[in-house]
Amino acid sequence: MKALQTLVVEDDSLVAMLLVETLAEMGHDVCAVEATEAGAVRAALRCRPDLIIVDAQLRQGNGVSAIDEILRSGFVPHLFITGDTKKVLAQRSDAVALEKPFREPELAQAIERAIGSIDKERPVRLSND
Numbered sequence: 467m468k469a470l471q472t473l474v475v476e477d478d479s480l481v482a483m484l485l486v487e488t489l490a491e492m493g494h495d496v497c498a499v500e501a502t503e504a505g506a507v508r509a510a511l512r513c514r515p516d517l518i519i520v521d522a523q524l525r526q527g528n529g530v531s532a533i534d535e536i537l538r539s540g541f542v543p544h545l546f547i548t549g550d551t552k553k554v555l556a557q558r559s560d561a562v563a564l565e566k567p568f569r570e571p572e573l574a575q576a577i578e579r580a581i582g583s584i585d586k587e588r589p590v591r592l593s594n595d
C-alpha cells in the first residue's frame with residue numbers, strides 16, 4: 467500500500483499520539499491531529515487527506531457528524547475508532563469501525579477496508595468549493 471496522508475481526529479491525547487506513532491511505523495504520514503468536530507472539518511478541507519481516522523465520540527462534537535460534514539465536499543475514505551462499534555454501526559451500517567483497544571494488525575486491516583470502500587465514481591479528494 468502506498469503511503470497515505472492521514473487526518474487523525476481523537477480527543478484523547480495519548481491515543482492520538484499512539485495513532486500517530488503507529489501510522490508512521492506503517493509508513494503513513496499524518497497531516498493533522500484534531501480533537502474536535504469543528505477542527506476535523508477545517509483540517510479535512512486544509513489537508514485534503516487520503517484517509518481520515520476519527521473517534522466516533524468526541525468531547526466537543528461527534529466524529530460521525532464530522533464525517534457527514536466532510537463528505538458533503540467529496541468522498542474521503544474514513545474509519546471510526548470507538549469503544550462501542552455497535553453505536554457507530556447503528557448510525558452508519560456501512561461504516562468501517564474499529565473497537566478500542568486495538569493492535570496494529572487490526573488497524574492495518576481496517577485501513578485496507580476503508581481504502582477498499584472507495585467507489586470509483588465518487589471523487590476521492592475534497593474540493594475547496
